[in-house]
Amino acid sequence: SRYPSPRPCPRLVQKAELVRLSQTLLHVKGLHWIVVEDAPARTPLVSTLLAQSGLSFTHLHVETPPELQRQESDPTWLRPRGVEQRNRALQWLREHSQPSDPGVVYFADDDNTYSLRLFEEVRAGPSGGRCWGRPLVEGGRVVGFRAGWRPTRPFALDMAGFAVALPLLLATPRARFDPRAERGFLESSLLSALVSLDQLEPKANNCTKVLVRHTRTEKPKMKQEELLGPEPDIEV
Amino acid sequence: SRYPSPRPCPRLVQKAELVRLSQTLLHVKGLHWIVVEDAPARTPLVSTLLAQSGLSFTHLHVETPPELQRQESDPTWLRPRGVEQRNRALQWLREHSQPSDPGVVYFADDDNTYSLRLFEEVRAGPSGGRCWGRPLVEGGRVVGFRAGWRPTRPFALDMAGFAVALPLLLATPRARFDPRAERGFLESSLLSALVSLDQLEPKANNCTKVLVRHTRTEKPKMKQEELLGPEPDIEV
Numbered sequence: 231s232r233y234p235s236p237r238p239c240p241r242l243v244q245k246a247e248l249v250r251l252s253q254t255l256l257h258v259k260g261l262h263w264i265v266v267e268d269a270p271a272r273t274p275l276v277s278t279l280l281a282q283s284g285l286s287f288t289h290l291h292v293e294t295p296p297e298l299q300r301q302e303s304d305p306t307w308l309r310p311r312g313v314e315q316r317n318r319a320l321q322w323l324r325e326h327s328q329p330s331d332p333g334v335v336y337f338a339d340d341d342n343t344y345s346l347r348l349f350e351e352v353r354a355g356p357s358g359g360r361c362w363g364r365p366l367v368e369g370g371r372v373v374g375f376r377a378g379w380r381p382t383r384p385f386a387l388d389m390a391g392f393a394v395a396l397p398l399l400l401a402t403p404r405a406r407f408d409p410r411a412e413r414g415f416l417e418s419s420l421l422s423a424l425v426s427l428d429q430l431e432p433k434a435n436n437c438t439k440v441l442v443r444h445t446r447t448e449k450p451k452m453k454q455e456e457l458l459g460p461e462p463d464i465e466v
Numbered sequence: 467s468r469y470p471s472p473r474p475c476p477r478l479v480q481k482a483e484l485v486r487l488s489q490t491l492l493h494v495k496g497l498h499w500i501v502v503e504d505a506p507a508r509t510p511l512v513s514t515l516l517a518q519s520g521l522s523f524t525h526l527h528v529e530t531p532p533e534l535q536r537q538e539s540d541p542t543w544l545r546p547r548g549v550e551q552r553n554r555a556l557q558w559l560r561e562h563s564q565p566s567d568p569g570v571v572y573f574a575d576d577d578n579t580y581s582l583r584l585f586e587e588v589r590a591g592p593s594g595g596r597c598w599g600r601p602l603v604e605g606g607r608v609v610g611f612r613a614g615w616r617p618t619r620p621f622a623l624d625m626a627g628f629a630v631a632l633p634l635l636l637a638t639p640r641a642r643f644d645p646r647a648e649r650g651f652l653e654s655s656l657l658s659a660l661v662s663l664d665q666l667e668p669k670a671n672n673c674t675k676v677l678v679r680h681t682r683t684e685k686p687k688m689k690q691e692e693l694l695g696p697e698p699d700i701e702v
């Protein structure tokens with residue numbers, strides 16, 4: 231392969247995910263995509279993909295420090311992933327925006343499945359924090375969360391279940407994701423600094439529509455490719 | 467859930483896959499999507515999704531007969547999936563086309579990742595069979611295949627690695643997928659009836675670009691949802 235990497239399998243899936251996600255985002259008007267690679271430098275694989283995507287984008291990188299990396303053998307819940315990367319994006323937004331810039335910030339994992347209707351919901355209105363997924367709504371206000379696990383967390387929401395108005399983020403410079411947050415409290419670590427529960431604005435018809443799906447792509451079994459070895463001129 | 471099903475987990479993934487795929491196809495001009503459900507009847511889940519997709523589509527169904535179904539405990543290579551469904555689509559095309567209708571037929575799994583450039587390649591030109599993936603090309607002709615497993619199969623191509631001109635399909639009514647084909651010979655069972663190796667037209671720069679990725683979506687761990695049970699008014 232032209233872009234050697236110590237981890238060929240994750241990289242294959244990563245490219246597929248970015249292709250798929252970029253093609254979804256290509257439908258969304260007025261979108262700017264901030265892609266933060268978890269790597270010591272930006273890779274040509276991602277640079278090329280972004281350059282060909284037709285999207286407005288910013289390409290950044292920050293490597294997760296070794297002590298915060300989750301190992302292959304660790305259970306998936308041991309550490310959240312992509313925390314430093316989300317914080318790097320927040321930093322970039324703060325450096326490159328004026329306090330009054332409009333906009334809404336949404337934290338998109340690369341492997342989730344996003345309905346186009348999600349972006350209409352995120353875009354609409356000038357609010358502070360907003361959420362969907364499955365908060366419990368009464369009288370147009372969020373009063374709690376339906377979650378199988380610790381529903382009493384301050385914000386029992388997945389990363390994909392909320393968006394934040396850019397001016398609110400800019401007005402609260404200390405708000406960031408805490409990489410050492412307890413399991414399930416990563417979202418709360420940002421949101422607690424920004425809003426209280428009753429300030430959340432429920433979207434998606436009072437949080438009754440599923441517009442994001444927490445999908446994960448299977449790791450390919452690489453037996454055949456390992457047998458054959460890489461080909462010099464094919465970008466996989 | 468409003469659409470009860472004996473297999474809730476696969477259905478969740480199926481909807482995510484169809485959302486994602488439909489949004490990719492929405493970029494493709496002149497496309498008609500034939501969706502064949504493996505079910506005793508068309509389901510409201512898929513009907514609704516198609517109706518909201520903005521795509522031109524035909525919604526069919528055919529259930530895989532029990533003796534050809536792969537069981538959860540079977541290894542994935544034991545039986546190919548989606549064979550009767552592809553044959554149902556071929557039948558529909560033959561019933562609803564005139565012999566001279568232009569068009570190109572491509573067999574798209576719902577879980578693969580398709581680059582938009584794929585559809586430009588598939589569309590271009592008025593040819594018979596065409597292929598990409600990784601056939602070996604010499605002097606503009608396919609002379610064999612690079613495959614880790616039985617490269618000497620008549621057509622050592624994945625389902626996602628070729629397309630066929632509609633007139634050719636119409637001119638060869640007996641050509642179909644053989645559900646009892648030996649492992650890895652499903653693609654060959656159709657293509658052998660249609661073309662010889664040297665009639666294949668290599669695409670994607672002599673088959674050096676990867677435009678489809680054979681991704682699979684992880685089965686979600688349903689622990690949390692099982693704990694909570696379904697909600698009456700939320701379509702998942």
Ligand SMILES: O=c1ccn([C@@H]2O[C@H](COP(=O)(O)OP(=O)(O)O)[C@@H](O)[C@H]2O)c(=O)[nH]1
Pocket residue numbers: 267268294311312313315338339340341446
């Ligand atoms: O080593 C890694 C693995 C993942 N991620 C990112 O962190 C986010 C969450 O990771 P993942 O999807 O694996 O977690 P899950 O959704 O399964 O909890 C995704 O956007 C990944 O791209 C990352 O930055 N570094």
Ligand SMILES: O=c1ccn([C@@H]2O[C@H](COP(=O)(O)OP(=O)(O)O)[C@@H](O)[C@H]2O)c(=O)[nH]1
Pocket residue numbers: 503504530547548549551574575576577682
């Ligand atoms: O019970 C099933 C399982 C799968 N499929 C379809 O058959 C194709 C191939 O299935 P799968 O992706 O599971 O196979 P793989 O690509 O992993 O070999 C896909 O389009 C599926 O939608 C089907 O019709 N019935």
Ligand SMILES: [Mn+2]
Pocket residue numbers: 339340341342445446
């Ligand atoms: Mn994820």
Ligand SMILES: [Mn+2]
Pocket residue numbers: 575576577578681682
């Ligand atoms: Mn598949």
